[in-house]
Amino acid sequence: MNELHLLVTVGANIRRIRTGRNLSQNDLAIMCNFEKASMSRIEAGKTNVTLLTLQKISKALNVNITDLVEQ
Amino acid sequence: MNELHLLVTVGANIRRIRTGRNLSQNDLAIMCNFEKASMSRIEAGKTNVTLLTLQKISKALNVNITDLVEQ
DNA sequence: GGAATTGTTGTATTACATGACAACAATTGT
DNA sequence: ACAATTGTTGTCATGTAATACAACAATTCC
Numbered sequence: 001m002n003e004l005h006l007l008v009t010v011g012a013n014i015r016r017i018r019t020g021r022n023l024s025q026n027d028l029a030i031m032c033n034f035e036k037a038s039m040s041r042i043e044a045g046k047t048n049v050t051l052l053t054l055q056k057i058s059k060a061l062n063v064n065i066t067d068l069v070e071q
Numbered sequence: 072m073n074e075l076h077l078l079v080t081v082g083a084n085i086r087r088i089r090t091g092r093n094l095s096q097n098d099l100a101i102m103c104n105f106e107k108a109s110m111s112r113i114e115a116g117k118t119n120v121t122l123l124t125l126q127k128i129s130k131a132l133n134v135n136i137t138d139l140v141e142q
Numbered sequence: 143g144g145a146a147t148t149g150t151t152g153t154a155t156t157a158c159a160t161g162a163c164a165a166c167a168a169t170t171g172t
Numbered sequence: 173a174c175a176a177t178t179g180t181t182g183t184c185a186t187g188t189a190a191t192a193c194a195a196c197a198a199t200t201c202c
Contacts, residue, residue: 034160051122
C-alpha cells in the first residue's frame with residue numbers, strides 16, 4: 001500500500017457516510033460550498049485534500065474529522 | 072472559534088508529540104523530507120496542510136493521523 | 143557574555159488544490 | 173426506451189501549499 005492509499009480511504013469514508021445519509025455528491029458539495037466535480041474527485045481519492053476542505057466536509061456530514069481519516 | 076482553529080490545534084498536537092520525543096523541528100522536518108521552516112509554520116497553524124503532508128508527519132512520529140487531527 | 147542550537151520570518155519558484163463551467167457517462171425510475 | 177438524476181472527466185483561472193534558501197530571533201548551554 002502506497003502513500004496515496006490514504007486519499008482513497010478518506011474518499012471511501014466520505015462516500016460511505018454521505019450515501020448513508022442519502023445525499024448525492026451534489027447535495028454534499030452544495031453544503032460545502034463547492035462543486036460536485038470536486039466532491040467526485042475527492043471521493044475517488046484523486047485530490048490531496050487540505051485540512052480546511054476536510055473540515056468543511058466533516059461539518060456538513062456532522063462527524064468528526066477523525067471519522068473521515070481513520071483507516 | 073473560527074475554522075482556522077483546527078490548524079492551530081493540529082500544529083499544537085504535532086508540537087506536543089514532537090517535543091515528547093525530544094526532537095527538534097529540524098529533526099522532524101528532516102525525517103519528513105522538508106524544511107524546518109515548513110515545520111515551524113505548520114506547528115504555528117499558519118499553513119492549511121494537506122493529507123499527504125499530515126501522513127508524512129504521522130509516519131515520522133509513528134502515530135496515527137487521527138492522533139494529529141483530534142481536537 | 144559568547145557559541146551553538148532551535149525556532150521564526152521573508153522571499154521566490156513550482157506544483158497543485160480550489161472553484162467554476164461544461165460535456166459526457168452511468169444510474170435510476172417510469 | 174426515455175427522462176431525470178447522479179457521477180465523472182476535461183479545462184481554465186486563481187490562490188496557496190510545498191519546497192528551498194537565507195537571514196534573523198530566541199533559547200540553551202558552556
